[in-house]
Amino acid sequence: MDTEQPHSLRVETRLVGLGRGQHRAGQPLNVPVVLASTFRAPGSSEVGREYARDDGTPGWEALEELVDDLEGGPAVAFSSGMAAIAAVLELLPVGARVVVPQDSYTGLRGLLADGAAAGGRWDVVEVDATDTDALLAAVAEADLVWVESPSNPLLHLVDIEAVTRAAHAAGARVAVDNTFATPLLQNPLQLGADVVVHSATKAIGGHSDLLLGLVAVRDPADRERLTRRREVGGATPGSLECYLALRGARTLALRVERAQASAGELARRLAAHPAGLPVGYPGLPDHPQHALAVRQMRGPGIVLTLELPDARLADAFCERVTVVAHATSLGGVESTLERRAKLPGQEHVPAGLVRISVGCEHVEDLWADLSGALDAVLGEQTPRH
Ligand SMILES: *Cc1c(COP(=O)(O)O)cnc(C)c1O
Secondary structure, rough: OOOOOOOOOOOHHHHHHOOOOOOOOOOOOOOOOOOOOOOOOOOOOOOOHHHHHHHOOOOHHHHHHHHHHHHHHEEEEOHHHEEEEEHHHHHHOOEEEEEOOOOOHHHHHHHEEEEEEOOOOOOEEEOOOOHHHHHHHHHHOOOOEEEEOOOOOOOOOOOOOHHHHHHHHHHOOEEOOOOOOOOHHOHHHOOOOEEEEEEEEOOOOOOOOOOEEEEEEEOOOHHHHHHHHHHHHHOOOOOHHHHHHHHHHHOOHHHHHHHHHHHHHHHHHHHOOOOOOOOOOOOOOOOOHHHHHHHHOOOOOEEEEEEEEOHHHHHHHHHOOOOOOOOOOOOOOEEEEEEEEOOOOOOOOOEEEEEEEEEOHHHHHHHHHHHHHHHHHHHHHOOOO
């Protein structure tokens, strides 16, 4: 594809311009959706696509071209974020030691637990990733260090540069789940990591209408290994999903800018609310890792947490909001919220903790909805005289 653009262009411009296919008269501006499993066989002296699971479709390549550029390393698209994560873990030999943060995506925890239970596919060591000494001690014995920063749902941060330095010194590799930060706010490969994964289902797609995963790697040989995993594992992305994800990515910068500004405003107002409930947001000065967030990220992101006193009140709060959707997932144009401790594998999460993903609605409508619901459920809690 001859869509290469000079890197002097800013990311907002590259998001709009990359992954466009051939710049030739008469060609569409967007790479069309090609619905094909098989292609006419090339002649014996030609090369060409033959079967989509092996050779891909134009839509996969367009999306991968954009992600290569955003994360600064060759990218591979998968059918979901979990398919991408599974492919990375499958590159490890049987019995490899994987260090994983105690607070991390519930699907990752399930996958690792299943593999460990099924005769030691992996040797999993959980650490409190906010305890740097404990993390660095675990890293010394690891084959792969899995990092999620900020983490889902407690918004814990990991010093990616420090962990990577220690891991590489010990001969271990580092993979970072960058879903919460998005490629706009943090680029782990540039901080030294070997692998970065995204659930593009979230902010990259941005419209809650697809499932898709992405991996970008430092070493081009890893791209070959991951492409091979996709070919034989079969977790191929759909062409329509790639088209929609690329279309979503065109506005990623606009959406993240708006959502992040609103998330900051809502976090400050909730923290100042007379109820005095704990608010988690890396942009708040009292977040335990605020200084690291400022140093490592280009912005604190679009997700915050609010901890209600118990599960019953948190459920009532989630059911009371009307502008914000009571739904799982995050990163969409629509704000969503959910009480995370209700999910399996999330026993470490406070029972009343509500994760709020901020979307693109007007911040005053979001505030009226959230503060109204909060006042209502807290008001009902205290007996009336
Ligand atoms: C949602 C999510 C995933 C899994 O992605 P799917 O596209 O749902 O498979 C992985 N990591 C994080 C941090 C997530 O939020």
